[in-house]
Amino acid sequence: MTPSRVINRLTRTATGTLLTAALAASLTLTAPLPAEAATPRPAVPSGLPTAIEQPSSYVPANSCDPRPKAGTVALAELLTSTYPGTSAGLSRNCGVGQLPTSEHYDGRAVDWMASVRDKRQAAQARAVVAWLTAPDADGNAFANARRLG
Numbered sequence: 001m002t003p004s005r006v007i008n009r010l011t012r013t014a015t016g017t018l019l020t021a022a023l024a025a026s027l028t029l030t031a032p033l034p035a036e037a038a039t040p041r042p043a044v045p046s047g048l049p050t051a052i053e054q055p056s057s058y059v060p061a062n063s064c065d066p067r068p069k070a071g072t073v074a075l076a077e078l079l080t081s082t083y084p085g086t087s088a089g090l091s092r093n094c095g096v097g098q099l100p101t102s103e104h105y106d107g108r109a110v111d112w113m114a115s116v117r118d119k120r121q122a123a124q125a126r127a128v129v130a131w132l133t134a135p136d137a138d139g140n141a142f143a144n145a146r147r148l149g
Contacts, residue, residue, distance in 0.1 A: 039123040041131040042082045045074065048147045052140045061106045064094035069107045071149050079112045083124045087113045 068076075068090040076088035089111040092104040103109035112128070114121040136143035 039120075039127045040082060041127045042078050044144060044147075045078065052136070052143060052146050055142065055146060061103055061108075063106045065106050066091035066094055066104065067107050072108055072110055075148065076110045076112070079110070079128065083114070083121075086121065086124065089113070 072090055076090055080086055080088055090104070090109065091107050092102065094105045095102075104111075114125040114128075116122045116125065132145040132148075133142050134144065135141050140146065
């Protein structure tokens, strides 16, 4: 699978959360630059299942319950604690009329704010994508993204 297809799939499915398309489009899954080698990756949360689920297809918003779900909050906290100075947006008030296709409206989306114009934050964003898409010791592709939900 090409890096752009990996990122596209992650923007639609990983963990019931979203990497924004703008962020994903600006990232590349290449070897880190020398200055980026020291950029930490998030720690794998404890208590995740040892079994790994199959990648899922996209599940659009189907309700209006903007309270952030426990996994959404945990992912936002993991990212912002790993990378101090960054922030995350979680939910939005539900719209009117037909339910818009936004996982924010049902509490499943994380918008993690990292600027590709800031070298440090760009390196952090690449580290997160690499961490989510890396295989585990058993060769399972996208292992962290899949184990997170």
